Amino acid sequence: xxxxxxxxxxxxxxxxxxxxxxxxxxxxxxxxxxxxxxxxxxxxxxxxxxxxxxxxxxxxxxxxxxxxxxxxxxxxxxxxxxxxxxxxxxxxxxxxxxxxxxxxxxxxxxxxxxxxxxxxxxxxx
Numbered sequence: 001x002x003x004x005x006x007x008x009x010x011x012x013x014x015x016x017x018x019x020x021x022x023x024x025x026x027x028x029x030x031x032x033x034x035x036x037x038x039x040x041x042x043x044x045x046x047x048x049x050x051x052x053x054x055x056x057x058x059x060x061x062x063x064x065x066x067x068x069x070x071x072x073x074x075x076x077x078x079x080x081x082x083x084x085x086x087x088x089x090x091x092x093x094x095x096x097x098x099x100x101x102x103x104x105x106x107x108x109x110x111x112x113x114x115x116x117x118x119x120x121x122x123x124x125x
Contacts, residue, residue, distance in 0.1 A: 002026035002114050004097045009119030012087055016123070020082040022097030022116060030054070030075040033100050035112055036082045038093035038121075045096070049082060050105045057105050064090070087123045094118040 008020040022034070033052055039045040049060045049071040060066045068087075073080040080097060098112035106112055 002029065002032060002099050004099060004114055004116035006095065006097045006116045006119040009095060009121045011122045011124065014087060014089055014123055014125050016087050017083070017085045018087065018121060020084065020095055020097075020119060020121070022080045022082075024078045024080070024099065028101075029078040031101055032114075033103055033105050033111075034071075034073060034080040035098045035100075035106050036071060036080075037096045037098060037109055038091075039096070039118075040090075040093040045109055047107050047109070048095070050107060051080060052105050059105055059107065084121070087121075089123045089125045092121060092123050094120050 003025045005023045035050040036048040037045050038048050047061050051058045051071045051073050055073045068085050070083040096118045097116040099114040100112045103111050
């Protein structure tokens with residue numbers, strides 16, 4: 001098993017940036033594909049980004065975040081990151097980190113087995 005704890009959320013003005021971190025405890029972090037999801041008030045949780053076990057495979061949701069968000073991981077530190085630039089009010093959501101040992105990458109929340117508690121990101125206009 002793996003336990004996930006997100007950090008780095010907060011309140012930022014539109015156009016600003018944040019770097020989310022997800023710290024994983026447990027064994028064999030490098031054997032887990034990692035993902036970031038977000039859930040805005042009143043909406044379903046949605047996929048944001050995923051990164052494969054070695055970090056070479058990455059994917060992002062649609063053009064709403066491509067070019068603005070970057071996912072990365074440091075297997076030596078058991079951490080995955082989401083760098084979010086040029087933030088927009090519509091990026092406001094609770095952001096969740098997720099992990100799975102079952103897939104090389106995952107675009108759907110059902111691909112993932114472990115979840116963090118989430119970190120709030122609020123972007124003011």
